[in-house]
Amino acid sequence: MIGEIDKKFSVLLSLYIKEDPRYLQECFDSLLNQTVPATEWVVVEDGALSQELYQVLDDYQVLYPGLIKRVPLEKNVGLGLALREGMLHCSYEIVARMDTDDIARKDRFEKQLACFETDPELDICGSHILEFDTNPQHPNAVRKVPLEHEEIVRYQKSRSAFNHVTVMFKKSSVLRAGNYEDAPLMEDDMLWVRMLLSGAKGMNIDEYLVDVRTGAGMIERRGGLAYLKKYCDGRRKILATGFINQFDYYKTVAIQSIVALVPNKIRFLIFTKLLRNKREVSELQSR
Numbered sequence: 001m002i003g004e005i006d007k008k009f010s011v012l013l014s015l016y017i018k019e020d021p022r023y024l025q026e027c028f029d030s031l032l033n034q035t036v037p038a039t040e041w042v043v044v045e046d047g048a049l050s051q052e053l054y055q056v057l058d059d060y061q062v063l064y065p066g067l068i069k070r071v072p073l074e075k076n077v078g079l080g081l082a083l084r085e086g087m088l089h090c091s092y093e094i095v096a097r098m099d100t101d102d103i104a105r106k107d108r109f110e111k112q113l114a115c116f117e118t119d120p121e122l123d124i125c126g127s128h129i130l131e132f133d134t135n136p137q138h139p140n141a142v143r144k145v146p147l148e149h150e151e152i153v154r155y156q157k158s159r160s161a162f163n164h165v166t167v168m169f170k171k172s173s174v175l176r177a178g179n180y181e182d183a184p185l186m187e188d189d190m191l192w193v194r195m196l197l198s199g200a201k202g203m204n205i206d207e208y209l210v211d212v213r214t215g216a217g218m219i220e221r222r223g224g225l226a227y228l229k230k231y232c233d234g235r236r237k238i239l240a241t242g243f244i245n246q247f248d249y250y251k252t253v254a255i256q257s258i259v260a261l262v263p264n265k266i267r268f269l270i271f272t273k274l275l276r277n278k279r280e281v282s283e284l285q286s287r
Contacts (some may be wrong), residue, residue, distance in 0.1 A: 009094035023101035047076030080187035123200035127209040164188035186234025
């Protein structure tokens, strides 16, 4: 089991020039407010950043010396390769992923660490998410994921079985599976697939542990031929692993083709009405 000394853990983040410094501050503050805070933040600077982002990093380094480990990259390499490099700089066996514009609930790490303590064979642990446009106090959708390992394996054949911004995993299990790789749109899915194929055990906590910033821009980016091509390329890579078969591949590509090529208004309805659970948001807000 994970003892007290092993509760030291890293948070892995990738930062690029287009990020909003206000969102980065909100993310950092949510990490500071944890009931069990991280031992280090590994921040990969994916290429040159804006002066405002550099200022935020500098300010937090002054306020919290020794907490942030910065990993500057000479040029922008994309999320997969940035995380691949960042993973190598994480000092501890337990690593938590976080996006630099999202907000972690204050007990997120405490609850995930408890799962690793309870089950020494656990390799990857995530949770559901609440999605919001501008105010995390007013979520507009949820994304729920399967909870148990067997269900996770089945679900991963068609959609991501983990919300990547909620995941905490063992560094050794990630490296055993080959680490992150360059797979636009599929960096996380490729890792989950290769971890599951290498024998990793997964679970999701039946709670909402991260507030995720989305908005119409996110839905618009999931449309068009360029997006569809990246999606198909990623699914072909997953097909090549043997985790899915030809039927799984063509079924998901057919569905994604419809979603990607319809007008933005219809795509918005698909995401908000079919792929996200707004009714559950209403129930949560009424409690």
